[in-house]
Amino acid sequence: MQEGLLSTYQRSISTRGVLAWAISAVLFTFYLLLYLPGSSYTPNFPDVLSPIASALHLPSKWFLYGALYSLGMLVGGWFMLKKHGNSRYHRIRTYTVVGVQIGLAFSLPLVLNVLGRPEYYFSYVWPLSIDKLYPDSLAKMPAYAAIYFVVTSLVAFPLLAYYKGKRFYCSWICGCGGLAETFGDPWRHLSNKSEKAWKIEQITVHSVLVLALVTTGLMVAKAAGAAQDGTIHTLAQGTSTFYGFFIGAIFSGVLGVGLYPVMGTRVWCRFGCPMAAMLGLFQKFGRFRITVKKDMCISCGNCSTYCEMGIDVRQYAMANLDIKRASCVGCGMCAHVCPRGVLKLETRSDVGPGEAVGVWTLDL
Ligand code: SF4
Numbered sequence: 001m002q003e004g005l006l007s008t009y010q011r012s013i014s015t016r017g018v019l020a021w022a023i024s025a026v027l028f029t030f031y032l033l034l035y036l037p038g039s040s041y042t043p044n045f046p047d048v049l050s051p052i053a054s055a056l057h058l059p060s061k062w063f064l065y066g067a068l069y070s071l072g073m074l075v076g077g078w079f080m081l082k083k084h085g086n087s088r089y090h091r092i093r094t095y096t097v098v099g100v101q102i103g104l105a106f107s108l109p110l111v112l113n114v115l116g117r118p119e120y121y122f123s124y125v126w127p128l129s130i131d132k133l134y135p136d137s138l139a140k141m142p143a144y145a146a147i148y149f150v151v152t153s154l155v156a157f158p159l160l161a162y163y164k165g166k167r168f169y170c171s172w173i174c175g176c177g178g179l180a181e182t183f184g185d186p187w188r189h190l191s192n193k194s195e196k197a198w199k200i201e202q203i204t205v206h207s208v209l210v211l212a213l214v215t216t217g218l219m220v221a222k223a224a225g226a227a228q229d230g231t232i233h234t235l236a237q238g239t240s241t242f243y244g245f246f247i248g249a250i251f252s253g254v255l256g257v258g259l260y261p262v263m264g265t266r267v268w269c270r271f272g273c274p275m276a277a278m279l280g281l282f283q284k285f286g287r288f289r290i291t292v293k294k295d296m297c298i299s300c301g302n303c304s305t306y307c308e309m310g311i312d313v314r315q316y317a318m319a320n321l322d323i324k325r326a327s328c329v330g331c332g333m334c335a336h337v338c339p340r341g342v343l344k345l346e347t348r349s350d351v352g353p354g355e356a357v358g359v360w361t362l363d364l
């Protein structure tokens, strides 16, 4: 077992103390200052971040955000590895997710901007980045980018989720997951593990997926000639604006990160992310699972405590049941904190126990 678990409960920052609430307030304020100015719902909200970005010679406030985000992941990743870096799985995935953020989600768009080209964020695909499949957006992209986003969103990533589990994206590529796994590590244990929270999560996350599908469908209908139909046009515009502000900005940004210090790091991933809902369906019927060594669990509860997605892992381990949950992001922390080596993340076809372990399994 890695060092430092008990220290989690001795720090005000990790136990909803004053410091935690203060950080939450700072995060809320920052995200409101980021998203409210210029929004059609709050057009007169003062923009204080753009002048700061200009003073730092950055092209826009979004690059200031990207720089702070990357810095948060870098520093958070360093602290995370001090605590959990004795695991090869955590070392490799932390280097990868931080590298993807700095390389694909910050440096590449900055270079493209400096070269006067449109910026593309290749690590974010539909439906997480919903406008990637809007016909208007695809039409403006060069062919290689349009093909990349269509193929990854609709074919490659769902297939990977089926064969390898959604961890390939949620714990290795996605910047939202990356921030949770690094900067958010001091708060990962705060997720609600109750049955009620699980029921709410299933309703909300799938509702957002349906809303994402409807919004995208309306945008396709608008582009496919229904534009002459004033009702479709108005509905498509209104729905996409609503989605962009209330789901994309308020839910995933303001609430998703602002609530880290008091409700854990995966509020958005768990209750709102349409990509989580979509990939979760492929994972649920796919090959990824957490296997349980029979009759080894001592019911210490470490696994459930440290599951950021609120999965009560201990219940499965006590019942000698392998875990196949759509919401599991494959972070591997449950297996890492288990003092008895009971849990293992594996990809295997549905054959007998111990058979056909997938090639992409990394020992924990
Ligand atoms: S659940 Fe959604 S936001 Fe969270 S890591 Fe996965 S894709 Fe990213």
Ligand code: SF4
Binding pocket: 290, 303, 306, 307, 308, 309, 310, 311, 313, 327, 328, 329, 330, 331, 332, 333, 334, 335
């Ligand atoms: S069940 Fe384990 S691997 Fe899955 S999200 Fe929870 S802690 Fe991470």
Ligand code: SF4
Binding pocket: 296, 297, 298, 299, 300, 301, 302, 303, 304, 313, 314, 317, 318, 334, 337, 338, 339, 340, 341, 342, 343
């Ligand atoms: S599976 Fe491991 S960490 Fe979880 S309750 Fe059992 S012994 Fe503890």
